[in-house]
Every structure is written in C-alpha cells, then in structure tokens.
Amino acid sequence: MDYSKNEMMAIATGREFSDGELAIFGVGLSMLAGFFAQRNHAPNMIAFTEGGVYGSTPVGGLPWGIEDNRISANATSFTNAIDALGMLVASGRVDNAVIGAAQIDKFGNVNTTGIWTEGTQPWKVGKYTLPKVRLNGSGGANEIAVGAKKYIIMAAHEKKRFAEKVDYISSPGYINGGDDRKKYGFPGGGPSAIVTNLGILRPDPVTKEFYLDSYFVFSSVEEIIENTGWDLKVSPNVKMIPEPTEKELENLRAVDETGSLRKK
Amino acid sequence: MYDKTMSLSQAADLIKDGMLLAIGGNGMHRTPSIFSLALTKKPVKELKVCGAAPGLASDILFASFQADTAYFGFFGLENEAGLAPGMRKSMEGDNPKAKAIEGS
Numbered sequence: 001m002d003y004s005k006n007e008m009m010a011i012a013t014g015r016e017f018s019d020g021e022l023a024i025f026g027v028g029l030s031m032l033a034g035f036f037a038q039r040n041h042a043p044n045m046i047a048f049t050e051g052g053v054y055g056s057t058p059v060g061g062l063p064w065g066i067e068d069n070r071i072s073a074n075a076t077s078f079t080n081a082i083d084a085l086g087m088l089v090a091s092g093r094v095d096n097a098v099i100g101a102a103q104i105d106k107f108g109n110v111n112t113t114g115i116w117t118e119g120t121q122p123w124k125v126g127k128y129t130l131p132k133v134r135l136n137g138s139g140g141a142n143e144i145a146v147g148a149k150k151y152i153i154m155a156a157h158e159k160k161r162f163a164e165k166v167d168y169i170s171s172p173g174y175i176n177g178g179d180d181r182k183k184y185g186f187p188g189g190g191p192s193a194i195v196t197n198l199g200i201l202r203p204d205p206v207t208k209e210f211y212l213d214s215y216f217v218f219s220s221v222e223e224i225i226e227n228t229g230w231d232l233k234v235s236p237n238v239k240m241i242p243e244p245t246e247k248e249l250e251n252l253r254a255v256d257e258t259g260s261l262r263k264k
Numbered sequence: 265m266y267d268k269t270m271s272l273s274q275a276a277d278l279i280k281d282g283m284l285l286a287i288g289g290n291g292m293h294r295t296p297s298i299f300s301l302a303l304t305k306k307p308v309k310e311l312k313v314c315g316a317a318p319g320l321a322s323d324i325l326f327a328s329f330q331a332d333t334a335y336f337g338f339f340g341l342e343n344e345a346g347l348a349p350g351m352r353k354s355m356e357g358d359n360p361k362a363k364a365i366e367g368s
Binding site for chain 2: 027028051062064065066067068069081113130131132133134135136137138139140260
C-alpha cells in the first residue's frame with residue numbers, strides 16, 4: 001500500500017483516541033490526526049481548539065490555525081481561549097489531546113520556547129538567559145500538558161530534538177520523572193505517548209521515563225535508538241505497528257483534502 | 265451620529281512612542297497587517313505588543329524594529345509559514361533589539 005511516513009504517524013496518533021472523548025488539538029498535523037480519529041472510529045468525539053472553536057469538523061483540508069475558517073466554519077460555538085483553556089482544560093475535563101514539540105526529553109517535557117547554546121541553558125546557569133534561536137512559545141500546549149487527563153506528543157524523531165534534558169520546559173511532561181507532577185498539583189495525568197515519524201514511545205509506569213514501545217514497517221529499533229539523544233530503553237515486547245488499513249487511509253485522506261501529509 | 269472613520273494614515277498617527285498595543289487576530293488570521301504597514305511609515309518607536317497569538321501584523325513591527333517587547337503565549341505564523349521572521353530578527357543575536365515576555 002502506498003502511504004507517506006507522515007500519514008502513518010498521523011494514523012498511529014489517531015489510534016490513540018477513543019469514541020466519546022472530549023479532545024483538544026493543536027495546530028498542524030496533530031489536528032489532522034485527531035480529526036482522522038473522529039472520522040474513522042470516534043464519531044462521538046467532541047473536539048475543540050485553544051482558540052475556543054468547539055464541536056467542529058474541518059472543511060477544505062488542513063486548517064492553517066486554531067481559528068482558521070476551515071476549522072471554525074461548522075463549529076457548534078466559537079468562544080475564546082479563556083473558555084477553552086481556562087474552563088474546559090484547566091478543570092480537568094479534557095480526556096485526550098495532541099501537542100507538538102520542537103525539543104523533547106526522556107520524561108516527556110516539551111520545549112517550544114527557544115534553543116540555547118550548550119552550557120548557557122537557564123537550568124544550567126541558574127537564571128534566564130536569551131536563547132540562540134527564539135521559537136514560537138507554548139501557546140496553549142502548556143495548559144493542555146498540565147490539565148488534560150492524557151495527551152499525545154507528536155514530534156519529528158531526530159537526535160537534536162530528542163534530548164536527555166530540554167533546554168527549557170515550555171510544557172511539562174513528568175518533569176524529573178516519578179510522581180513529580182503531583183508535587184506541582186497538576187490536574188492532568190501527563191503524556192501517554194510520543195508518536196514520531198519512526199515509532200511510538202511510552203512512559204514507564206513508575207519512573208515515567210519514555211521507552212521504545214513500537215516501530216513502523218519502514219523504521220527499526222536501531223534507527224530509533226540512533227536518533228534518540230538519551231539512552232533509550234527498549235520494551236522486551238517491542239513490536240511493529242500495523243500498517244494503515246485501506247479504510248484508515250481513505251478516512252485520513254478525506255480529512256487531509258489538500259494532501260499536507262503527503263508532501264515531502 | 266459621531267463619525268469615527270478616518271484614513272489609515274490618520275489612524276496610525278494615534279499611536280505614540282512606547283504605547284502597548286493589543287493587536288487582534290491570531291497568527292495569520294484576521295491580523296490588521298495593513299495597519300502595521302501604515303505604522304512602518306511613521307517614526308513611532310519602542311512599541312509594546314500583546315496578544316494570545318500575535319502573528320503577521322505584530323511581526324511586521326518587529327521586522328521594522330519599531331516594537332521592543334512582545335507579551336504572548338504563541339508568536340508565529342502557523343503551520344507551513346513557520347516561525348515569525350521579524351520577531352526572530354529582533355530577538356536573536358548578541359545584541360537583541362527586543363525581548364519576549366512569554367506566558368499563556
């Protein structure tokens with residue numbers, strides 16, 4: 001069957017969703033993954049964005065933003081970020097979500113704030129210093145990471161992105177592992193999976209360190225270890241992720257009308 | 265009825281040095297970019313910009329070095345358009361001209 005790696009990644013992410021969930025999606029490929037799930041196997045999923053676009057299904061292909069006409073055209077309601085993040089997410093009502101990451105570490109902490117020169121990271125020097133590369137900030141991902149019952153992180157699997165420790169925590173995963181989230185009083189449960197273009201990592205139930213759970217037909221355990229910046233543990237039951245079914249591909253492409261996932 | 269309409273240039277004249285501007289829109293959507301372009305024709309400087317997701321209209325003011333501070337949760341152009349180039353130009357390097365106050 002002919003499909004792209006990004007399509008496989010979106011389908012693998014979509015499989016993490018169940019019917020009837022209240023879900024929030026970030027912008028980009030994560031939105032396609034979520035709405036693929038809604039179309040494919042979770043028709044009663046209610047989805048919203050941090051901009052307050054609630055109960056919608058995108059039309060015309062990949063929405064360009066969280067308040068794009070493609071996402072807001074058929075929304076049940078279009079309120080605001082205070083309702084979406086301040087009420088629905090912060091109260092712990094959201095069942096599942098997807099966020100993206102520029103840099104990610106072994107405890108699922110996400111950095112979308114900046115990239116620092118080695119040795120000048122704020123956590124190393126004990127104060128905030130200016131980053132070498134200024135990224136776009138957490139947006140609503142911080143609230144989602146803190147408040148959603150669980151969420152999936154989607155990221156391109158490259159060694160420079162998968163760091164032992166992120167330069168800066170924009171959106172917290174399990175902080176330093178274990179029950180660290182409890183110390184901070186977060187209502188949400190933390191990331192349940194990191195889905196990449198090479199495979200799926202999941203958190204150890206006790207240490208919360210992410211290990212390799214499964215890989216795609218076009219990747220391998222060795223390739224994933226090579227592209228991970230920490231000493232990645234591999235599940236003794238590591239397995240290959242089933243390829244997309246015809247029905248899954250058809251439903252994904254119906255959502256991804258403009259073929260964003262098929263672009264190189 | 266009081267008529268509040270005015271030319272873009274006259275509206276831009278209402279903005280003074282050091283003002284904090286709440287610029288509407290989100291990323292690439294509904295941002296008043298023409299207003300920002302009108303501001304680039306004026307000598308106004310040291311502007312501060314705030315918004316949940318400042319995008320194109322705010323980025324223009326950082327590209328022209330007329331804004332020196334951004335308060336935001338997300339500052340980018342979204343999706344395939346990527347990071348905000350004007351913001352990066354003014355905030356990166358050894359002598360940044362602007363600073364970011366990131367929250368959400």
